[in-house]
Amino acid sequence: RSYSIAVIPGDGIGKEVMPEGMRVLEKAASIFGFEIEQKWHDFACCDYYARHGKMMPDNWKEEIGRPDAIFFGAVGWPDTVPDHVSLWGSLLQFRREYDQYVNLRPVRLMPGVPCPLAGREPGDIDFWVVRENTEGEYSSVGGIMFPNTDREVVIQETVMTRIGVDRVLRYAFDLAQKRERKHLTSATKSNGIAITMPYWDQRVEAIGAEYPDVSHDKYHIDILTAQFVLNPDRFDVVVGSNLFGDILSDLGPACTGTIGVAPSGNINPEGIHPSLFEPVHGSAPDIAGQGIANPVGQIWSAAMMLEHLGEAEAAAAIMRAVEQVLATPSARTRDLKGAASTDACGKAIAEALG
């Protein structure tokens, strides 16, 4: 078995954690008997953009080719490139152009990661956030009327489609069906956002009817964020629109203390286009260049990528190695009250792998 991987480390700490992700990936390949063909790309603010004034060449799809997956670090360098330019020029473009309509993130209490919630232990919290990843509130449709006057009116359209909503709901219900509790929670705001959100609720009912063995409920997003803090053990699979999923998939890892180590998959479930795997954290300009970034998010993303590629055994082995290292104070990075450097932590995980 051989997998072609497009590697895009990006900016800031993306460049520091990516080598550790690759280290562990290659080690897993040698142990489990598959091959990784890698092609690196410098699509980042501080590389390609600095030279060409755009995030990627116009023929970026050709450059990337048809890899089995994309392994992504973090993009963004607000001092030189505004965030909406860098993100719409790379990450958000991949999500749309490769129709990665599912954004998938685990919310899991891990050993060795201090939990900001009182009285919670590893095992207590373990759910997935499924986020619609291509449409909804993240649209570029709209504009400004009477610009630069007191009458200025700014409009942005949220656009949901039957196709877009139904397919991500089916993915979420499928996932819930495979789990023990078989429960799905939908994020809504149909009491305030009076057109798209009642529609979302309707489609949840319609698709839910196809899954009689999966129970489901819904919460308005405001009280749902409160429930993440108050009763995080209540959730199994949580599904939300692009914006609501974005919020919940940062808040969830924050509630488990894992925001610095959480991974994510941007998935095209049909496999027509490559899926993209990236840590939840960003490029973190404030700590970039110091060799102190935590590589676990990148490495956990490698595990998600392998799972997606069908290498479930290797993925599980990486997760065991990650848990073992997180439970070892001396192998942890500074954010987890250890003193290990980025590469020392990465090496420890590669070693623990076997």
Add this chain to the structure above:
Amino acid sequence: RSYSIAVIPGDGIGKEVMPEGMRVLEKAASIFGFEIEQKWHDFACCDYYARHGKMMPDNWKEEIGRPDAIFFGAVGWPDTVPDHVSLWGSLLQFRREYDQYVNLRPVRLMPGVPCPLAGREPGDIDFWVVRENTEGEYSSVGGIMFPNTDREVVIQETVMTRIGVDRVLRYAFDLAQKRERKHLTSATKSNGIAITMPYWDQRVEAIGAEYPDVSHDKYHIDILTAQFVLNPDRFDVVVGSNLFGDILSDLGPACTGTIGVAPSGNINPEGIHPSLFEPVHGSAPDIAGQGIANPVGQIWSAAMMLEHLGEAEAAAAIMRAVEQVLATPSARTRDLKGAASTDACGKAIAEALG
């Protein structure tokens, strides 16, 4: 001094906590020497709507008249009236028609209220959320194309205006200026929501320039919700759009354990229209009718209302009475691990008042 108050208890526990709010209000009036003229209205799902099929009469503005303030319980009874109907027919209509463009909520760790965050003590967390309350994401502009087909497209427009954004930002900067830390945090999502949110950021910069003595920063809403959990002591005044403010002003009280007791003001700062004060909690059909609802949110809202009416001393006295009762296990309601009924808790607060 005499104040005319329109009293709208609403549905469910709204009806149970409102008498306690009025009890404490009247006690404060007798102690501090002012008068309350009250006019009650039955604008609720289970009252007016049940008889007339709408939340309020067409001439509701005449019925309400020109009170000095509106004291509101909670509206909603989803078994008989869909939430978007009941809310757009009352609460959300008041906010717009009375131009209550500021929604103001405290986030404060209170004695006797268990905090879900680890290691936080009363005093550690104390900030305000200022929410834009009339425009933005809560619009009814939009519609459905190709309904009931696979091609269905649903569009909802977020509408921001220069007038609407600037005035709530000024309110928030004014508030920050009066506080010790003089710091304002703006909630944004300009890296994903590419038209309205960069505009919001721009206006924060423009208005911020008028307040050289107030420092300000911004966070994207996803990471801001995470920061509420991880570093709630960092905030002083947080300002957000209608949706972001809605989320943050539920999440904030959840992080301090006060979601069942937090108050809110829907404020027309110029006083051209009446302002409305209500607890953060809803009508809670699941516990309605049992006499166990916590009246503190309604009573704390009375304190906010008095502060707004210029009775700062009475407001402060109510808050001292609330804190004293919250610190007394036997006077607390069941949600706070006490056994007091709604009216026993209300009476205890009225007594503590003097």
